[in-house]
Amino acid sequence: MVAGAWVCLLAPLAGALAIALAGTRISRRTAGWVSTLTTFVAFGGALVSFLALWAESPEDRERLSTAYTWLAAGDLEVGFEILVDPLSSVMMLVVSGVGGLIVWYSMGYMAGDDEERRYFAYMSLFVFSMLVLVEAGNFLLLLVGWGLVGLASYLLIGFWHHRPEAVAAAKKAFVMNAIGDATFALAAVLLIWETGTLEYPGVFEQVDGLSSTTVNLVALGLLGGAVAKSAQIPLHTWLPDAMEGPTPVSALIHAATMVTAGVYLLVRTHPVFEAAPDVQHLAALLGALTLLVAGLVALVQWDIKRVIAYSTMSQIGYMFLGAGIGAYGFAIFHLMTHAFFKALLFLAAGVVIHHLADEQDIRRMGGLRRELPRTHLAFLVGTVALVGLPPFAGFWSKDAILASALAEGGALGWVLYVAGLAGVLLTGAYAFRLYFAVFRGERSARAAHAAHEEHGSGEGPLSILVPVGILAALSAVGGLLSIPGVWHPFTHWVGESAEALVEPTTAQDYVTSLVAVALGLVGAGFAHRAFAGGRYLVTSPAAWQVLEHKLYFDDLYDALFYRPAVALSNALRREVEEPLVERSLEEIGSGTIQVGGEVGRLQSGLLRTYAIAIAFAVAVLVVVFVAVR
C-alpha cells in the first residue's frame, strides 16, 4: 500500500523531469503523452494504495513510510515521510484522477500553443507538488508541498508571459500566497518551539497541554495559510485574476485541487483546531462570509471564467464552513464533488472559449446549445450539480454541510445555516445566469462568425471530449457515495482520519435539502426571468456598481498597502537614497580623485629626489626607534 503511494508521488515528478530534460528532443505531442500517462500512473498507484488500505482492518489504516531522515537539528528530527490514511488516500485519488483527466484534456486544448512542452512540464510539477502536500507525513513536508503548489500555480498563471495581465496576476497570486505561507511557517516554528516535534501524532498528542494562547496562535497561523491558499476573505483577491492562465490550469489548480488545499489542511490538522475552537469557528465564519460575497460578485461578472472562479471561492466557503464546525467528512466530500463539477464547468467553458476563438465575454455568447450539443449537456450537468439539484453531486455534499450547520445549532449554527442557504439562492442565480447567457437565446454574431471559421468545426478531439464526458458522469453520480439515512461510506471512510464533531439527523438532512433545493430553484427562476426579460440580474445601479468593483477589496488593499508602500519608497528615495547614498558615493569618488592629484605631484620622476626622500625617511625612523627605546 505504501509502495503504491510512493509510485503515486514520484510518477509525476519523473514526468516533469523527463519533459524538462528531454527538451526539444521529444515532440510536443510526446510531452503531452508523457505528462498524461505519468499522471494516470500516479492515479493507478493511488488506486492500489486505496484498495490495499480498504482491505486492512479499520484500526490499522494509518501507515507512515519514511524514505530517510531529512533534517536533524538537536532533538528535532524530520523525515522525508508520507502518510497513507483514509483522508490522504481520498485526496490522492482526487488529485491524480481529476489531474490526469485535465492534463489529458490539455493535449487537445493546448495543441498548437507555442510552448506546450513547458506547459506539460509545469503541469506534472504541479501534480507532484499537490501530491507532496496531501501525502506529507509531517508539518514540514506539508509546508514544502504548500510552497511548491504556490510556485507551480505562479508559473502556470503566468504561462502566457507575453500578456502583461497574466504576469501581474501571477505576481498577485504569489504575493497573496506568500502571506499565507509565512503565517503557516510561523505556526510551524511555534510548534517546534513548544512541542519540539513536527510529526502529526506528536503534535496532536501535546496540543491539549499547551497554553491557550499558543494553541490559538498556531491555529491562526495554519488558518492564515489555508485562507490564502483557498482564496477566502480576506486573502481572496488573487483567484479571479488567476483566470488569466490557460483554462485547464484554472480547472486543475484554481478549482479542483490546489485551492481546496486549505480545506485539506483544516481537516488534516483538526486536533489543533479543536483545541482552539474560537479559531475553528472563525474559519467557519470566514467561509460563510466568502460564500456570500463571492456569490454576490458572481452575479455581475461578464467573463465566463471569472464567474466560475467566484463560484469556486463560494463553494470553498461551504467547505470551510463544514470544516469549521467539525463536519470534516462532509467538507472533504464536498471537496471531491466540487472537484468533479467545477473541473467539468471549466473544461466545458474551455470548449466554448476555443469554439469562439478565445472569446470569454458572455455578452458575446449565446445560443451555443445547437452548435455544441454535447458541451451544452456537460455544462448543464455541471451547473445543476453546482446549484445542488438532486440527484447530482453537489446536492448531496452541500446539503450535508448545511444540515451539519443546523445540527450544530446555537447562534453560530444558525448564522452559518442562514448564510449557507442564502448562498444556495445566489448560486442558483449566478450559475443559471451563466448557463442561459452562454447556451440559450439567440445565436450571437460572434458565434455565427465562429461557425464559419475553422474553430467552429465540432467540439474538439477525443482528448477533449472524453475527459469532459467522464467528469460529467462523475458529477452526475459522484454524490451517491453519501445518502442521508441510507448509507455514508465516504464520510465514514474519511471519519477514520478525522472524526466529525456534528452528525446531522436524517430529518435535519431532509428538511435542509427541501429548503435548499427550493432556494436553488428560486435562484434559477430569477436568472431565467432576468434572461427572458433581457434585464440584468442586479437591477439597482448602485448595487451593480459596488458588485462590479468586487466590494472594493482590491481598491482597499491598493489604498492600504500598495499606495503607502509606493509613497514610502518614493520618500526614501528622495530623502535618503539621493542625498545620502548617491551623494556620498559621488563625494567619495571625487575626493579620491582630488587626493590622488595632490599625491601624484610627489612622484616627480627624479631619481635623486627619491633617494633623498628614502634617506631622510630612514634617518627619521632611526631617530624615532632610538627615541622610543
Added chain:
Amino acid sequence: MSGPGIGWYLIVAATLFGIGAMGVMLRRSPLIVLLSLEIMLNAGSLALIAFSRQLGNLDGQVFALAVMAVAAAEVAIGLGLIVAMARREMPLDVDEATVLRG
C-alpha cells in the same frame, strides 16, 4: 683579540656609507650612482663582518655573502639598464629620465 677595536671598523663603515649615500643623492651619472650604491652595500657588509667578529658568531659573515650575491645581481641589472640607455642614445643623466613622473 688583536687589531683595532670594533669602533674603528664602524667608523670606516659609516664613512663609506655616507660617501656612497652622498654619491647616490648628488651625482647625476647613472654609472656613478651605481658605483655609489656598491660602496653603500660594501659599507653594510663591513659592519656585518665587524660585528660577526666581535660577537664570535658566523651569522654576520653569512649575511655578508648574501649581500655580495645581491650586489652582483644588482650590478648585472643596473649595468644592463645603462647599456640599454646608451644604445638608445638617451642622455646618461638620471635627472633627464623622468618618464615616470606622476
